[in-house]
Amino acid sequence: MEMTLRWYGSKHDSVTLEQIRQIPGVTGVITTLYDSKPGEVWSVDEIRAMKEEIAKAGLHVSGIESVNIHDAIKVGSPDRDMYIDHYIQTLENLGKEDLHLVCYNFMPVFDWTRSELARKRADGSTVLAYNQDDIDKINPENMFESIDSSSNGFVLPGWEPERMSKIKELFAMYQDVDSEKLFENLKYFLQRIMPTCDKYDINMAIHPDDPAWSVFGLPRIIINLENIQRMMKMVDNPHNGITFCSGSYGTNLANNLPEMIRALKGRIHFAHVRNLKFNSPTDFEESAHLSSDGTFDMFEIMKALYDIGFEGPIRPDHGRMIWGEVAMPGYGLYDRALGATYLNGLWEAILKSCR
Structure with missing residues (x-):
């Protein structure tokens, strides 16, 4: 496996490439063209410039997260083929630049949802958290205001102001889209792009x-x-795989994370590894990566990835805000650096004990 860190670009991230380069064992970054809009074609020149900036810091691009999917594709509107064509052109340009991993999502309206971006923990750190009771009290039209006011001045992925300003229109777009329709539209999208992949x-x-x-x-x-x-x-194509995010699948305590990993051997192309601390099945907070700080056995998650022969990129995910750092919630330097080092330590121990 390769240990990586997500980077939002010099224009949007408080963390520098030089700082990432100094985290032991981190050799690559997961990034994207953050100023691009869903449906736009990424040019070869833009992709190459992104790669060159990262290479100058002694790192490389390990994968793209994300090439966002236009809502027309998700809802299956008449103009979806135009946006899929644009997506295919972007994939072609990424392929020409020797980039071979794209993380994406197919979530309607909200990319991800949290009720708090800075819940204070007993140790004084602050973390992202979710409480269903709090979400139930919020009007979705006011959700952006709640998120934006706690973002430390950073633009959060999936919560861009220009997108959230159209929240009523977005909900109207999805009013006739249920789970079956969403699956149908995902299938159509994947069938179209697989030849390029x-x-x-x-x-x-x-x-x-x-x-x-x-x-x-x-x-x-x-x-x-x-x-x-x-x-x-x-x-059914090996290029149609998943990002295994322990913190997202783990929000449902019925999901046995190590068992899922073993069942998905060969189709896990990328891994986000983080821990959660549950107060109830629908009230959780994003703890430090250490097993004892949360609910998940991080050793068993890493061992399962080792057992299936996983060789792709891994990144520590949402970290706590610690040591007075002011950064994009979940994406500061310090706690993610601790997480990367911890996960690398687990991997080394597993590797040596299994020889």
Whole structure:
């Protein structure tokens, strides 16, 4: 496996490439063209410039997260083929630039949902958190204001102001889209792009819905092993795979994370590994990566990845805000650096003990 860190670009991230380069064992970054809009074609020149900036810091691009999917594709509107054509052109340009991993999601309206971006923990750190009771009290039209006011001045992925300003229109777009329709539209999209993925050896790694249940009545489909296997069966191609995010699948305590990993051998192209601390089945917070700080056995998750021969990129996910850092919630330097080092330590111990 390769340890990586997500980077939002010099224009949007408080963390620098030089700082990432100094984290032991981190050799690559997961990034994207953050100023691009869903449906736009990424040019070869833009992709090359992104790669060159990262290479100058002694790192490389390990994968793209994300090439966002236009809502027309998700709802299956008449103009979806135009946007799929644009997506295919972007994939071609990524392939020409020797980039072979794309993480994406198929979530309606909200990319991810949290009720708090800075819940204070006993140790004084602050973390992202979710409480269903709090979500139930929020009008979705006011959700952006709640998120934006706690973002430390950063633009959060999936919560861009220009997108959230159209929240009423977005909900109207999805009013006739249920889970079956969303699956149908995902299948259509995947069938269209797979020939290009085959040509350029691009692994598509769908990210799970977060949390793994319906929010504000919107359908969620990438939530458990059964639904993942359905997705893989409906477009049976090794390039049609997943991002295994322990923190997203883990929001549903019925999901046995190590068992899921073993069942999905060969189709996990990318892994986000993080821990959660549950106060109830629908009230959780994003703890430090250490097993004892949360609910999940991180050793067993890493051991399962080792057992299936996983060789793709891994990144520590949402970290706590610690040591006075002011950064994009979940994406500061310090706690993610601790997480990367911890996960690398687990991997080394597993590797040596299994020889």
